[in-house]
Amino acid sequence: MNIKNDFQEILDYAHYWNWAPDWLIVKEIYEKIPESYSVLTPFAYAYLEELIRSTTSEYGRELLDEKGNAKRRKVGLGLIKLAKDENNKNLKYIEKLDEIKKYFENSTDLDSGDNRNSVDHGYMHPRFWTQESFENLIHDIAQISKYSRF
Secondary structure, three states, rough: OOOHHHHHHHHHHHOOOOOOHOOOHHHHHHHOOOHHHHHHHHHHHHHHHHHHHOOOOOOOOOEEOOOOOOOOOOOOOHHHHHHHHHOOOOOHHHHHHHHHHHHHOOOOOOHHOOOOOOOOOOOOOOOOOOOOHHHHHHHHHHHHHOOOOO
């Protein structure tokens, strides 16, 4: 695992206008201030979810129910399930998605306030974020970046 290579892999596949400029800033900040991982981690989580969404039918379109009202998008484990269902012939991607599940543990009533908005996005309280957990997250994002459909 090499964080510089991981950042480059992400940049190689990030959406040129929507995500690449932000990833360049994240990379520059982290290189100059490695202790910044705690403020960069939420961005990485948001990107991870959008990266996975880019491989599904939910990406880039408004979802409406039968009455024409906006429908909620899949998140967390539901999003991973959708990505697996819609990419079931890509066994290497499915395998990586199974590894990514660790970032989307279901919240419980006991986790209230300690998770990402108390929804099924998964949780990790900021007090548990470490430089190692940030670099592992970046590495995992890099490993699935080539499957993006931005």
